[in-house]
Amino acid sequence: MKNLNYSLLFVLMIIFCQAQKKQSAELIKVQKELTDKLTKISKNTSFNGFGVALVNDHDILYQNGFGVATLKPLQKYDENTVQNIASVSKTLIGIAVLKAQELGKLKLDDPVNQYLPFKVTNPYHPEIPVTIRQLTTHTSSINDNTAYLNNTVVLKDTVNLANHLHIDISPTRFNPPSAKISIEEFLTHVLSEKGKWYAKDVFTENKPGELFNYSNIGATLAALVLEKATGMSYDTFTAKYILEPLQMNHSGWKFNAINFSKYTQTFINKQTPYPYYSLNTYPDGGLLTTSSDMSKYLLELMKGYFGNGSILSTESYKEYFTPQLKAENFKDRSNSEYSDEYNMGITMGFGSTGNFGHTGGDPGMNSVIWFFKDQKMGRYLIVNTDWDQKVSGKDQKAIYDLLDEYFIKLDALSRLH
Template identity: 60%
Template sequence: MTKPILIGILSLIISSCATKRKGHSEEFIKTQNELTEKITKVSNQSAFNGFGVALTNDKEVLYQNGFGYANVETGEKYTENTIQNIASVSKTFVGIAIMKAQELGKLKLDDPISKYLPYKIENPKFRENPITIRQLVTHTSSIRDNEEYLHRAWLLFDTINIEKNLKIDIGVCKFSSPSTEVSMEDFLVNVLTENGKWYKPNTFTEYKPSQIFEYSNMGTTLAALILEKATGEKFNEFTEKYIIQPLKMESTGWGLRSIDMKKHSRLYIDKKTAYPYYTCVTYPDGSIITSSNDMSKYICELIKGFTGNGTVLSKESYKELFTPQLNSENFIDRGTSEYSDEYNMGVLMGFGSTGNFGHTGGDPGMFSVIWFDKNSKIGRYFVINTDWDDKASGKTQKEIYDILDEYALKLDKLSKEEK
């Protein structure tokens, strides 16, 4: 199987590099092709069936491409236009949406969430400490992802082989039948309000709001619901209007019902076994579906925003988005590795111990990351379509990261010299 993969991908070396623009030097194109060749060699021995990568600076997309297979059974290649979900990297869209809503005068970060809700959501141990929007977007709201979230939020997309698929092991989470689907708001009300039918005492932590960082998918989804209440618009429609359409992310949407399924990669348990298609009730916390091509545009905009030249948000909003909000007292177990996105938090934007920033994501059959070097102002995107294996996947990831880091600097230098 190695030779067909290699030949198939090498045939795309020139055509796949949609980053090429009129005026790029031969040296720039040669460097792009070298990068493709090096990653292709890694992909042939990869732990992943397929993956996408992208590199950008604050002026342009330096590189984007796909490798391996989007569908092993049909032989469909993974390209820069292949789409799949990116899990918790989606949370960065929630952060930008909240900042846009604040720009529009619809809400303020330090507003209590009670200002926008017709029901109470509060930590029963600290009723005198109202939860605020800022706490939701910095994971300090004291709302935790309890068993009800883990076992009720994940839904199979169709009823094919449903009895078999409901038994698939996806770790601490479980797949539920499509027939159990409820709206995002109904789900949150039932889990987070004291009269909700799925409410349990462990829904909230033992710490008061604002005190301790605890990563919360439900807290992020609640922030999206607050945005809906404050603006009068559905969250997916608001982000489409203010983020996705302005950036011309034409293959991007929230959930499987919003995208072209023909472009969607299968997600894999291993190199041979595909997962069934699935969705999530709490979709803002991790269900955006997109391509490397579209994410290149998004990452380029974020870097522009960091440098004061963004178009989606104002300079003031981007400054808030990228400002670390927490301190050491807010952490019990602080992520200190170079690529950890939980050393500090902006507005749903994670910071590493080096000051670089971004977000990671992981769901059944995939892993994703966006990461920005604050000094070079170069951004990276990496997404895979196969379950993560700690030993094999980590080795492949490290090899790809090292190659991307090397060529990011080369392409950035050549790009700037050509300006």
């Protein structure tokens, strides 16, 4: 009888392995179909290169890159091409702050002045403290004024410096490499009453906590609070608690943290590259990463939403994904299904349907992560060329339509495993 049972088990194992092999072969086939169709689209897009990723709540379904990363020398854009992702970077701020809270280093509702070496006070409401939660939900009353716009974008090197300084990247501008400073220096200059760039318009006249007002300065201040509370630099903290656990091995916050030979140029148009640049306020938009690494990040966020994340507790993820604001917190509320500013979690944005994500844009690039909760679908798209208002939207829709179509096929196959 034992021999019979072993024989039956052996046969079942062979059948199972053959079924798995067939499913894997079918998955690869469908992925190749998607690659072929996206490759065809890439030959006629208004942007030189783009990266994509697609996940469900269990698996990475697809990640790839298409088109051109650099012109001289000509280099293809692939899933390992490194690019800055702009404000999508802010989604890490929320995770980092909640991890610091788990570690007992801070609490969301703590006043920021409890941690800072300089005072941050709204001059119109000096009696009302600014809190960490307000920074992460963009309700702190801190405003991205001219001082921020003029001083945050910094060129990587001095090659052709005079010409590069005059490139129009309104409303921001390029600064020479010598303008590179730490986030603490930058924020001291902008937010401290004794700071050399301080002006009252760095605050709105609204009370802290009263109105939503998207603020890059506020987001970066949350990162500085984390530094002071934990005794670790923001880039070191996020590497230890986010990038390394997720094996995002090709990602970092500085040029020397990534493989620069795989770094894409960003482009004014398909013929003209921008010079390489970084941000003094790097936590608000400076993550350098790949489509392959972003697929790992999207998968973790999707798992976290459904209570199965690995880098935060279930309780922390619940806070992260809880819409924090009410109608009275908005003056001009965006009701678009795909806007990330209908409501805010802890740096994660929500659309009017309850789907969530974040968008980003800097000179020569646009990025978006978006999660469809009912379909359990996460989608990423990044491009390395300035948005052409006439045609880029059509290119984006064509890519999205393909990703949506193939998600259904890939999702079904992944769930058979």
